[in-house]
Amino acid sequence: MKVLVFLLVLLAIAAAIHLRAGAREARWEARFPPLGQIIEVDGTRVHAVVRGTGPDLVLIHGSSGNLRDFTFQLVDRLAEEYRVIAFDRPGLGYTERLHDRGATVAEQAALLQKAAERLGAERPIVLGQSYGGAVALSWAVTRPDAVSALVLVASPTHPWDGSVPGLYRMNSTALGSALAVPLITALVPQSYIHDQIAAVFGPEAMPEGYDDYVGAELAARRVSLRANARQRTALLDQITAMQPRYGDLSLPIEMIHGTADTTVGLSIHAERFIKEVPATNLTRLEGVGHLPHQTAPGETVAAIDRAAARAGLR
Numbered sequence: 001m002k003v004l005v006f007l008l009v010l011l012a013i014a015a016a017i018h019l020r021a022g023a024r025e026a027r028w029e030a031r032f033p034p035l036g037q038i039i040e041v042d043g044t045r046v047h048a049v050v051r052g053t054g055p056d057l058v059l060i061h062g063s064s065g066n067l068r069d070f071t072f073q074l075v076d077r078l079a080e081e082y083r084v085i086a087f088d089r090p091g092l093g094y095t096e097r098l099h100d101r102g103a104t105v106a107e108q109a110a111l112l113q114k115a116a117e118r119l120g121a122e123r124p125i126v127l128g129q130s131y132g133g134a135v136a137l138s139w140a141v142t143r144p145d146a147v148s149a150l151v152l153v154a155s156p157t158h159p160w161d162g163s164v165p166g167l168y169r170m171n172s173t174a175l176g177s178a179l180a181v182p183l184i185t186a187l188v189p190q191s192y193i194h195d196q197i198a199a200v201f202g203p204e205a206m207p208e209g210y211d212d213y214v215g216a217e218l219a220a221r222r223v224s225l226r227a228n229a230r231q232r233t234a235l236l237d238q239i240t241a242m243q244p245r246y247g248d249l250s251l252p253i254e255m256i257h258g259t260a261d262t263t264v265g266l267s268i269h270a271e272r273f274i275k276e277v278p279a280t281n282l283t284r285l286e287g288v289g290h291l292p293h294q295t296a297p298g299e300t301v302a303a304i305d306r307a308a309a310r311a312g313l314r
Helices: 002-031 074-078 105-118 131-142 166-172 174-187 190-201 216-220 222-248 270-276 297-310
Strands: 037-041 044-051 056-060 083-087 125-129 149-153 253-258 280-285
Touching: 002 174, 002 216, 037 105, 044 074, 044 105, 056 074, 056 105, 056 131, 074 083, 074 297, 083 105, 105 131, 105 222, 125 131, 125 297, 131 149, 131 222, 149 297, 166 174, 166 222, 174 222, 190 216, 216 222, 222 270, 253 270, 253 297, 270 280, 280 297
Parallel strands: 056 083, 056 125, 125 149, 149 253, 253 280
Antiparallel strands: 037 044, 044 083
């Protein structure tokens, strides 16, 4: 009898946690609704914002993000000269997961390449920031005929030492997915989300209004916590497997990387990449951290312009 009561109590607690998680997700989605259109690609719903006219330019966001990271200030500026397409990656924002195993960078690249083609962009310039840069690299490695140039912003490119942060490891396991993820969604304080955003900007200050606009809460939904964790824990192996193919790249590549980036180290990634890929131009940004597209937007636009010119698009 005691065991039955204990189990009923556990079930009631679990139900309450999921109810609270669902209610918070509904509030977050109401506050940060889709900004663009939803298209279907091979049965997967993909969220895209399309603005402007000119050469096609695809933007791919990083871990724990969504396309609002680009629409905060960059998309409108770029839309004066380019036809800009910003995507949510699978499992994040309003793009569906491809499956529950954690989509690889190659699978994400294939989906977004097809989505871009569906939107009329057959050979776009592709910009990827942080994890999105690995997706952009995979796009160029696997479909070089479907990209005109790359712009890599604070992007990981090479294997690194160290372990995956514990939260990602926990959430990527079956037990963590079932127990920890709903608890995080139900109970994570708003102040913690704000502090995590501010920490990514370090040592620079977060732009005013960014945290109220970007919708980081969307990454705290259960589906996104699981997708993000599984993508992040598998990234090192995927980068390691992709690195030997860099030598085949011959398209124009522009990289911008902050010297103060402690998330994706300049010497570990960008400075090694330029030694292996002669078609790359690296711009080092002194004192800039992990989000140069936010804190150094002028340099980001200049890198895109150089890539477009090198590709014969300007």
